[in-house]
Amino acid sequence: MATHSSPIAGGNIAGLADLTGMIVERFGDQVAQLRAGANFILTLSVGQPSALPTLAQFLFWEHGCLFGGITAEEHSNHWQIHYTFLLPGSGWIDVEFSMALETKTLPSIVTEVHAADWHEREIEDLFGIHFENHPRLGDFVLHDQIWHEGIDPMRKTFSAERPQLERKVDLEWQPLLVVGDPGSFAMPVGPVYEGGIGESLHFLLETVGEDVIRAAPRLFYNYRAVEKIAEGRSIPDALLLAERFAATSAFAHSLAFCLAAERIAAVEAPPRAAALRVLLAELERLRHHAGAIAAICESTALAVAAAQASIIEEQLLRASCVFTDHRYLFGLNTPGGLNRDFELEQCKTLLATVDKAESDLRILERRLRLSSSFLDRLEDVGVVIGESARDLNLVGPIGRASAQHCDLRRACSYSGYGRLAFDVPCETEGDGYARLRILFAEATQSARLIHQVADTLEGGPVRVAYEVNHAGAALGWTEAPRGAALHWLRVDERGIVERYRAITPSFNNWLGFHVAAENFAFQDFPIILATFGLSATECDR
Amino acid sequence: MSFWFWHGLRKGIQSTRYPARAENTPGVSPGRPVNTDFSTVEEAQLAAEICPTDAIVAHGKSTYVNPGKCVHCQLCLHSLQSPMNWETGYEWTRLPADGKEALPFPASFAKSMHIMVVDAGDCGACLHEVKQLNNPLYNMHRLGFFLTATPRTADLLLVVGPVSENMRGPLLKTWEAMPTTRKVMAVGGCAIAGGVFGKSFMCACGVSAVLPVDFEVPGNPPPPLAILHGLLVVAGRKSLNSPRPISEGRP
Numbered sequence A: 001m002a003t004h005s006s007p008i009a010g011g012n013i014a015g016l017a018d019l020t021g022m023i024v025e026r027f028g029d030q031v032a033q034l035r036a037g038a039n040f041i042l043t044l045s046v047g048q049p050s051a052l053p054t055l056a057q058f059l060f061w062e063h064g065c066l067f068g069g070i071t072a073e074e075h076s077n078h079w080q081i082h083y084t085f086l087l088p089g090s091g092w093i094d095v096e097f098s099m100a101l102e103t104k105t106l107p108s109i110v111t112e113v114h115a116a117d118w119h120e121r122e123i124e125d126l127f128g129i130h131f132e133n134h135p136r137l138g139d140f141v142l143h144d145q146i147w148h149e150g151i152d153p154m155r156k157t158f159s160a161e162r163p164q165l166e167r168k169v170d171l172e173w174q175p176l177l178v179v180g181d182p183g184s185f186a187m188p189v190g191p192v193y194e195g196g197i198g199e200s201l202h203f204l205l206e207t208v209g210e211d212v213i214r215a216a217p218r219l220f221y222n223y224r225a226v227e228k229i230a231e232g233r234s235i236p237d238a239l240l241l242a243e244r245f246a247a248t249s250a251f252a253h254s255l256a257f258c259l260a261a262e263r264i265a266a267v268e269a270p271p272r273a274a275a276l277r278v279l280l281a282e283l284e285r286l287r288h289h290a291g292a293i294a295a296i297c298e299s300t301a302l303a304v305a306a307a308q309a310s311i312i313e314e315q316l317l318r319a320s321c322v323f324t325d326h327r328y329l330f331g332l333n334t335p336g337g338l339n340r341d342f343e344l345e346q347c348k349t350l351l352a353t354v355d356k357a358e359s360d361l362r363i364l365e366r367r368l369r370l371s372s373s374f375l376d377r378l379e380d381v382g383v384v385i386g387e388s389a390r391d392l393n394l395v396g397p398i399g400r401a402s403a404q405h406c407d408l409r410r411a412c413s414y415s416g417y418g419r420l421a422f423d424v425p426c427e428t429e430g431d432g433y434a435r436l437r438i439l440f441a442e443a444t445q446s447a448r449l450i451h452q453v454a455d456t457l458e459g460g461p462v463r464v465a466y467e468v469n470h471a472g473a474a475l476g477w478t479e480a481p482r483g484a485a486l487h488w489l490r491v492d493e494r495g496i497v498e499r500y501r502a503i504t505p506s507f508n509n510w511l512g513f514h515v516a517a518e519n520f521a522f523q524d525f526p527i528i529l530a531t532f533g534l535s536a537t538e539c540d541r
Numbered sequence B: 001m002s003f004w005f006w007h008g009l010r011k012g013i014q015s016t017r018y019p020a021r022a023e024n025t026p027g028v029s030p031g032r033p034v035n036t037d038f039s040t041v042e043e044a045q046l047a048a049e050i051c052p053t054d055a056i057v058a059h060g061k062s063t064y065v066n067p068g069k070c071v072h073c074q075l076c077l078h079s080l081q082s083p084m085n086w087e088t089g090y091e092w093t094r095l096p097a098d099g100k101e102a103l104p105f106p107a108s109f110a111k112s113m114h115i116m117v118v119d120a121g122d123c124g125a126c127l128h129e130v131k132q133l134n135n136p137l138y139n140m141h142r143l144g145f146f147l148t149a150t151p152r153t154a155d156l157l158l159v160v161g162p163v164s165e166n167m168r169g170p171l172l173k174t175w176e177a178m179p180t181t182r183k184v185m186a187v188g189g190c191a192i193a194g195g196v197f198g199k200s201f202m203c204a205c206g207v208s209a210v211l212p213v214d215f216e217v218p219g220n221p222p223p224p225l226a227i228l229h230g231l232l233v234v235a236g237r238k239s240l241n242s243p244r245p246i247s248e249g250r251p
């Protein structure tokens, strides 16, 4: 094994020297190269695919790394597969494996890292790479009733513009049902909701009568092939996609995209822009959480509380609009900083609304705590215990309600979060009520961050010149309102996007939804769904 | 628990007075760019060039905006020396560009209209704004607009999103299940012209590629009041937005 003479040996990053030593000892020849880089604190090139599962198992379970995701890239004559892990407090680790384009099989790491399940399914469906020993490949992003296998739209040879008219669809296709008891049946819900407004998403509630045994979501109705159509676009054009594929967390995603683009060009947003980005990101989180709280109250039919929370949300939407000219914070981020600056007066008006929202939320929380019939419906409902949450690598507020502390603002700071004081609330019960408490606690922290930023805002420009004149790739990440968002961007020397990959918290967490939705009463279904608060469109991209 | 009742009452009436009176609270609408006359040809040219979706067309010193194509990126507001004019309203509902004359529902619908909402690949913003109509600040129920429990009893199909291929089937099925007196309203830039997603193997580039559309509500996303205006237009209680005659970027 060749070790680079790069700064990692010094181990100025906590835990990294240890880790490198252990990898050298354990994996010896299987890891062809070990190097530090601008993007990742550590890149491991794996020589033999057989080493992937054991290496993944070592990093995830033995070394306590978090799983980021899997990204496949098709180069002119080879595949490059990135398995991304996070060493909390230090940075990202890239386990990289290259193979000839003709080789289209890889060992699955699902047995070792359960959280890789959907990543492998997605890559199989969109690139046609087969994962050996994966329990269930096939029908995933491209629904088998309307698409046949082998289309592989993410391959470079596939043209996104050409409509796929001739499809050999599988008319026999049937959803996979697990419950086989006599008298059991499946109740379909969605993708079009009757009497309500919901994102396109389908569930099969498998039941034997009163109780639902299992509820499996079927996603990707909103798949717009964002990663595919981004290819060939310029960075600003691709940014429009990054910002608009999941609008309820538009700012977090556009920020992650811009951070990646900035890392490629070795440009950093000026301090004022970085601070304002934190302010805007926290404004988005506050608004999102107010909306999520409203949805939870509504799912339990507590109409007054739902109304009051949705008023808070609307007030924040209006304040966002007054402050930025857009209710969902579109059009602000740009590679190199922000598109515009804000006046002090504007900040003051915003702060007043934020304070009001925060104190209203506190009052609401106090009242909810006194509403025993409301709490009865949340407590012990949709429980995800800590071990499952770890196993499935749940992120964001859902993970933190099940004792998973990870918050990227802390675990791998960006945009100056490292210098700010805030708490990362964490609960252990993992039920609906714990998730509600996390939402309230995080909303308070967001208001605190907004104040800190506004109080210490420096002058100066909000944007630096941005230009790409060399090919490169980089990872950008943010803690979006629903959890960790990872954006991987590769551009050529003219700044044209060659590969864009967005790993979203909803994609991550939908995988774990079935754990919460096991053996429950029918009427609890909307509550479990609301306390998870996931977005289908953020997952589908 | 009874305290909720009191807290509810104590808040008083929060709903907007719209449509009886104009609602002008700051932040209810982001506004939008409108046709602008510049002092030089170059300025008009620059405005047309900065727009990433070609929503602005320059013609001499004037520019024309096609609101269906605008994705509200704000570049023509904040990144130009001489920015585009920006209107602050929200009564934007218009007929589709194909020139078809859709009529609103007859007067019998004015007091009660039942709506079926379909998310056909939407990013969440338009759907979220539709959802806001249910909150007490907008409260569409007070105007007789209801969400139905089945397409069989729906009068209006409200579609958001560019129509993703995986949603094409469910959308068509919903439409087919509705009574033939149905009207279709496309809400948001994506539902009108595909938005940033455009046409691809996965996106139909707007609802009109799949279904006949009767009314359009432009915006990215259109704010709740713009959607409410749309509902009022369909119910025959408000008139269409009539911009300066030369619109649609086709001088």
Ligand code: SF4
Pocket: B033, B050, B051, B052, B053, B054, B055, B056, B065, B069, B070, B071, B072, B073, B074, B075, B076, B077
């Ligand atoms: S705000 Fe609309 S019209 Fe103006 S540049 Fe952006 S997309 Fe074009």
